[in-house]
Amino acid sequence: MSEKIKILYTIPNFDTAGSGKALLKIAQRLDTSVFEPHICCFHDKGAFFKTVRESGIPVHLYTYTTPMIPRAKGLKNAWRISRFFGKGKFDLIHSFHYADDYSEGLAARLAGVKWVFTKKNMNWGANSWKLRRKLASGIIAQNTDMIKHFFPDQPKVALIGRGVDTNEFKPLPPSTSLKKEFKLPDQAKVILMVANLVPVKGAEVLLEAFNTVAGAFDHLYLFYVGDNQNDYGGKMKSLAEKSSYPGRIIFTGKRPDVKDFHSIADIFVLPTLDEGRQEGSPVALLEAMASGSFSLASNVAGIRDQLSNLPDQLFAPADSQALASGLNKYLSFSPQEMKSLTDRQLKEVEDRFTIEREVNDHENFYLRILGKS
Secondary structure, three states, rough: OOEEEEEEEEEOOOOHHHHHHHHHHHHOOOOOOOEEEEEOOOOOOOOHHHHHHHOOOOEEEEOOOOOOOHHHHHHHHHHHHHHHHOOOOOEEEEOOOOOOOOHHHHHHHOOOEEEEEEEEEOOOOHHHHHHHHHOOOOEEOHHHHHHHOOOOOOOOEOOOOEEEEOOOOOOOOOOOHHHHHHHOOOOOOEEEEEOOHHHOOOHHHHHHHHHHHHHHOOOOEEEEEOOOOOOHHHHHHHHHHOEEEEEOOOEEEEOOOOOOOOOOOOOEEEEEOOOOOOOOOOOHHHHHOOOOOOEEEEEEOOOOHHHHOHHHHOOOOHHHHHHHHHHHHOOOHHHHHHHHHHHHHHHHHHOOOEHHHHHHHHHHHHHHEEEEE
8 A cells, every 4th residue: 555544543531541541452452554553532630541652552632522512603613623633634433422412423524534432331322322323424333232233234334343452462370479468368269350340230130149169168258359439339338348258258359460460360250230331352351361360251242242152151230149150160170170171271261262363353444435445
């Protein structure tokens, strides 16, 4: 190609970093002989923004959306935004905005720039989503449930789930520093959940299951790794204090050393509830599988795609007894039996969920949308 394809990735901010990390991992790995990535966000706040700057990818600070009510003012602002898009001479805009805003798509259309977005959750219903779908030149759905419920028979839609960097997340020797920090005995068994504590994640389901099985395992511990500084986090801590095993339930808060927690985990659990936004394509589950943590997860959108070849590792959402049964079963397995199961998980990740596959799928998607494939 004589000129590189100029792609603008848009995201409101890098405050919470989850979607921002996903965006950056793709943008950094694009074939730079073909693509020229740029990033646009509203502001430079958030700890992860420094990492974005250090990537070397050009970053534009600009408010690229606008309220569309009142309509006349919204159209005027959309026209203003379109001039920013046009001035940048972008070939394609890829939106990582999680909400149902359609002003960005309208502005891109006014600028004559193809606009695509990634559907990252199971929210729907508002007419704004339908307008967003109509304005898009292409849509990336992160799981098959999205296609079934939101985009049936839509040729512009591509299924691209998340991928994990297997050079970063891989089996590691048990972290001696974590065992020392939390005073874990040598014979400890660890159940791990990695997620910011919000109701849809189902942390209380895991706590109920833990309370059911903990009596059978003298040195069983439950770790919640993630932000818990909210009302739901406070509720979970209160429930843990009322447990028969409060000293074995640990809330770490946000931690930068998630890989080390996987190194000491026997079982990773993602107990998302079957309500609200559910999951898009949860990278936390893929990171656990890639790290060698045997994984159990609820049978909801996003998760069931990732465990489609490992159905025995799914349990009914909100069913603490089903989860307890699974925990009791797998905690009783021998090291050799568990090794066989975690090796099978690793193969699933290597075959279907690497970051390299995710980036390649995005590149092919872009080329198809631009008529260059």
